[in-house]
Amino acid sequence: MRTLLVDHHTDLARTMQAALGDSCFAVDVAHTLEDASTAFSCASYEILLMELPMPDGDGLHWLAQLRRDKHSVPVIIMSSVNDLGWRIAIFNCGADDFLPKPVSTDELIARMRAVLRRSTQISDPILVFGNLQFDPISRQVFVEGQPVKIARRELSILEHLLNRAGRIVSRTQLEVNLYAFDDVVSTNALEAGIYRLRKSLCQAEATLRINTVRGIGYILEPTGAASQYVSRNESKTGLETRI
Structure with missing residues (x-):
């Protein structure tokens, strides 16, 4: 936050x-x-x-x-x-x-x-997408009711994507919200974080995926949803395209 x-x-x-x-x-x-x-x-x-x-x-x-x-x-x-x-x-x-x-x-x-x-008490603060639940206050993630351990940086990425599920989130939007002004951030820090988050969600069998919008950013979608935005050329970076 x-x-x-x-x-x-x-x-x-x-x-x-x-x-x-x-x-x-x-x-x-x-x-x-x-x-x-x-x-x-x-x-x-x-x-x-x-x-x-x-x-x-x-x-x-x-x-x-x-x-x-x-x-x-x-x-x-x-x-x-x-x-x-x-x-x-x-x-x-x-x-x-x-x-x-x-x-x-x-x-x-x-x-x-x-x-x-x-x-946030005027509305339910729990974010739900597919079989995943995220409590932004306690910072806990559950898939099918089972706790999932996700590193703090990847947890922040997940939170911002959940808040904008189904919509494209630009790289700039993510970086502005993830990093303080004086953080030292490598050029591929965001991509590496996305990669680790995808791996954690895949291992937990979460029914959602993070698709790459080539040249723009990322979009969170349900597993099985067709997307015109997924990049087919991410193999050049060694990162997975989707979970």
């Missing part, structure tokens, strides 16, 4: 970024409110983590403006200030949750999942 962490403490932000990355969150870090505004203009985020106060401006004013601009992204505030008036102001400005510092990473991740669960 694409996450924006706004924290001016460089070392702490780097540590938190690594910990969240291990739990399937692609994290961009902004060290100032100006950087945070720039990040929001360049990418779409599923959750915002924000440390307050910020040294370069009024973080609560920035958050309130974010809400006035109709950004509905869930927001968790972290702060060493923990008096009642401060907490009330945080929630009144649009925060969804608050954590006093120092923050336990395990508790933060649990609260992130709880906030994301609440934000």
Whole structure:
């Protein structure tokens, strides 16, 4: 899940970024409110983590403006200030949750999942396609009710394809949502991830397949569905065309 962490403490932000990355969150870090505004203009985020106060401006004013601009992204505030008036102001400005510092990473991740669960409660958050089920909050995949272990990067690929099942997803769309701005990504990283995901789904006997749309991207379809988009020339890369 694409996450924006706004924290001016460089070392702490780097540590938190690594910990969240291990739990399937692609994290961009902004060290100032100006950087945070720039990040929001360049990418779409599923959750915002924000440390307050910020040294370069009024973080609560920035958050309130974010809400006035109709950004509905869930927001968790972290702060060493923990008096009642401060907490009330945080929630009144649009925060969804608050954590006093120092923050336990395990508790933060649990609260992130709880906030994301609440934000999707108006509809069933479980994604179902063929005999596969995916819970985007717990990050669990099941085929015919049996758990399937999929690596975190491939899990993120699967999530984005499931959210757009039956539609073409471009390489650019996938890369923007899978990788943070400062991730070091090889030129064939996406293809390798798709290959590993296809292999995992095939071994689990999932009734779906990932077809390649030559020169554009990928499309998730049911097993047996005819597709005009499947590339017949992927043997040149050593990657399988479909599961």
